[in-house]
Amino acid sequence: xxxxxxxxxxxxxxxxxxxxxxxxxxxxxxxxxxxxxxxxxxxxxxxxxxxxxxxxxxxxxxxxxxxx
Numbered sequence: 001x002x003x004x005x006x007x008x009x010x011x012x013x014x015x016x017x018x019x020x021x022x023x024x025x026x027x028x029x030x031x032x033x034x035x036x037x038x039x040x041x042x043x044x045x046x047x048x049x050x051x052x053x054x055x056x057x058x059x060x061x062x063x064x065x066x067x068x
Contacts, residue, residue, distance in 0.1 A: 002041050013041070015051040024055030031067050038068055 005013050015034065019025075026034075034051045041048055051062040062068045 001037055002044065002046060005041065005046050006044065011045060012047040012049055014049050016054065018054040022056030024053045024058055024060040026051075026053055026060055026062055026065065026067060031062065034062055034068055 001013065001015065015037065030051070030053060034048070038048045048068065049063070051068060053060045053062075
């Protein structure tokens, strides 16, 4: 993700993915991966604004949940 952001000269990204189970609740892996991306991108001048997870009946925002 960070490599692609650099290739595009992006200064910010928003991560989005779906949960096929339908439950948009972030998993521990979602949270850990997001923190790794944030920590990798920040020193390179790239801000991660949010990570949104789409489910069958709604969505979850890691920023909204104060997880990033």
